[in-house]
Amino acid sequence: MTIRIKKDKTAHGLLRTVEKMADVDLNVCFQCKKCDSGCPVSNLTGAPPSEIIRRLHLGAGNELLASDLVWMCVSCETCFARCPMGIDIPSVIDALRALAVEQRTPAPEGNMPLFNRAFLKTVEIFGRTYDLGMIAAHKIGTKTYMKDAEKFPVMLKKRKIALLPPRGADRKMAKRVFDSVRRNKENQK
Amino acid sequence: MKYAYYPGCASDSTARDQHVSCTAVARALGIDLAEIAGWTCCGTTPAHQTDRVLAASLPAANLVRARKMGLDIVVTCAACYSMLKMANYEVLHHPKVREQVSEALGQDYDGSVRVRHFVEVLLEDVEIDRIRKALKHSLNGLKVACYYGCLLVRPPEVNQFDDPENPMSLDRLVTAMGGESLDWPHKVECCGGALSLTRTDVVVKLSDAVLTMARAAGADCVAVACPMCQINLDLRQSDIKKETGKDHNLPIIYITQLLGLCLGIAADELGLEKLMVSPESVVKRLT
Numbered sequence: 001m002t003i004r005i006k007k008d009k010t011a012h013g014l015l016r017t018v019e020k021m022a023d024v025d026l027n028v029c030f031q032c033k034k035c036d037s038g039c040p041v042s043n044l045t046g047a048p049p050s051e052i053i054r055r056l057h058l059g060a061g062n063e064l065l066a067s068d069l070v071w072m073c074v075s076c077e078t079c080f081a082r083c084p085m086g087i088d089i090p091s092v093i094d095a096l097r098a099l100a101v102e103q104r105t106p107a108p109e110g111n112m113p114l115f116n117r118a119f120l121k122t123v124e125i126f127g128r129t130y131d132l133g134m135i136a137a138h139k140i141g142t143k144t145y146m147k148d149a150e151k152f153p154v155m156l157k158k159r160k161i162a163l164l165p166p167r168g169a170d171r172k173m174a175k176r177v178f179d180s181v182r183r184n185k186e187n188q189k
Numbered sequence: 190m191k192y193a194y195y196p197g198c199a200s201d202s203t204a205r206d207q208h209v210s211c212t213a214v215a216r217a218l219g220i221d222l223a224e225i226a227g228w229t230c231c232g233t234t235p236a237h238q239t240d241r242v243l244a245a246s247l248p249a250a251n252l253v254r255a256r257k258m259g260l261d262i263v264v265t266c267a268a269c270y271s272m273l274k275m276a277n278y279e280v281l282h283h284p285k286v287r288e289q290v291s292e293a294l295g296q297d298y299d300g301s302v303r304v305r306h307f308v309e310v311l312l313e314d315v316e317i318d319r320i321r322k323a324l325k326h327s328l329n330g331l332k333v334a335c336y337y338g339c340l341l342v343r344p345p346e347v348n349q350f351d352d353p354e355n356p357m358s359l360d361r362l363v364t365a366m367g368g369e370s371l372d373w374p375h376k377v378e379c380c381g382g383a384l385s386l387t388r389t390d391v392v393v394k395l396s397d398a399v400l401t402m403a404r405a406a407g408a409d410c411v412a413v414a415c416p417m418c419q420i421n422l423d424l425r426q427s428d429i430k431k432e433t434g435k436d437h438n439l440p441i442i443y444i445t446q447l448l449g450l451c452l453g454i455a456a457d458e459l460g461l462e463k464l465m466v467s468p469e470s471v472v473k474r475l476t
Contacts, residue, residue: 021241023283040379040395072391075234076379077343081353088344097238110387116235123230123247129198138386147389151424155203158463160420162202170227173250173294180293181243 003051005058013059014099021095028085029053035079035089045069049079049089052096065100069093071108114141124178127169131161190314192263192305193255194222195273197416198230199266204416206460210445211265211307213459217452218315218323222263225254231272234383241279245286246293248276252302253294261303263310265445267415268382271340271348273304278347306341306350308358308414308444317365325453327367329476333447334371334408335359336399338418339379353377359412359444366451373406375399380421389428396421397429400437410440410471412447419443423465440468450475 019026035049042048047055047067055064070093079089101113118137122130139145155161200208215222232247252273255262264270280287281300291297305313311320337356345353354377360370378399381392400422403411413419423441430436442464449459450472461468 040381041391044391044394072384072388074339074379074382074384074391074395075237076339076382078339078377078379081343081345090344091241094238094241098240101239110384110389112238112384112387115387116238119235120232120239120243123232127227127229128201129230131202135386148386151427154465155424158465159205160203160463166198166201168227169229170250173227174229174247176295177243177246177250177293180289181240181246184242184289184292185240 003054003058005055005060006063007059012061013056014061014064015056015059017099018056018092018095021098022088022091024088024092026053026056026087026092029057029087030085032084034082034084038078038082040074040076040078041069041072045072049093053087053089053092062099062103062105065096065103065105067096068108070096070100071110071112111138111142114138120178122165124174125171126165127171127174128166130165132163133165190219190310191221191223191260192310193258193260194224195228195251195255195262195264195269196224197264197266197269199416203420204266206463207265207416207419207443207445210443210449210459213454214445214449214452215307217449217454218311218320220310220315223258223260225251225258225262228254231269233268233272236272237275242286242289242293244272245276245279246290248272249280249290249298250294252276252304253296253298255302256298261305263305263307265307265414267306267338267340268417270304270306274347276300277302277304306414308362309350311448312358312361317361320362320448321365324366324451326451326475328363328447328451329367329474331368331471331474332371332407332409333363333368334373334403334406334411335363335376336403336411336413336418336422337376338413338415339377339382341414342377359414362444362448363412366447368447371403371406371408373402373408375402380418382417382421385417385421389425392421393425393428393432396425397433397435400426400429400439401435403439404437408439409474410442410468412442412444414444426466438466440464440466440471442468442471447471
């Protein structure tokens, strides 16, 4: 298969940035494609893990952040467990996710970035996840009000979704951690 | 046998059944689970998808509490397990991350607290022989597909839980309970995990593949030890039926619920009524 990489004046290779963020050496990848064989979503994605790495080798820039694998990857760690060179591919994908959010890449199908923000917001406020708050925020943001609607009554009845926010967590500690991470990020800029 | 118990957020929502069955089994076997006061969320997938230091600091906030208690930390959720293990790995291997974690927590954490899954406590500390002696009922040849999913076994150098490709921990427990643990190929395949709410289409495909294989192997039920595996395989069976017409009708039951039943604990103390696919066929097989 031929891989074509955009290389105009504005192209800015992501290889070194990703290697630094994920703490990996991607030069040791010899394209055996064992990662693709084990990847549960490789047949659903346009570019399986080995191709993401190859594109990075070849100097791919921010256009790589729009690859569907970036948000379809299920973080199952199979590629990492089976890579003969021990490359931490899930951390490479996590780095691409962080860059996609930073570069404001258009939201992917299902809007995982919004889900992550909503999830972490409840943790920052309550110290623990508050499913109802998180689901509501994600539904409003994606306008998917009716999705899984039939499941809510029975899940509430079985108390598989808590009505009230969680209590008992050290909320100050959670807030402290989030504040510190934000401060760190700003200092790096 | 005393441990610092970390219930995890799912213990108050989707996996309340795993939490109550775990604590009931612990009581029956003389395991003292002291809940960590003020425990906070491990951050799970959204944290590691967002920021590396956040992903290490959130679990570490609980590890420092366990260190103060002077106890090993015990978890039932595979995602919490993986995050806590990863936090230890990060601070032990990356001084820069350790420094940033210390700054976030306002105290240094050295990565010294031992993280255990409840299944490891059962097999390594209580041991099979003692469990077998405590059993009041048998699974009576019930065919069980033991499903480990991802985060118990991977990444292997971080988790060091059993064999990453063909784990046998749950199988050993099922065999001890008089069940037939099945040899099947999807033990460590992914159910779709964190995409449950965002890419349900992907979850339906992956969970269907796991359930189809379990049925092909002749399973009467699937035993799990992870809240994400449980909710995807159980809740999504109705969506799989809508999408593919396949009616798997397989109970997805926590290993601690199976063990609780065999220890003679009442069904309502094990949260069995919370499962979406009724486990009645499993309960009826017990002798």
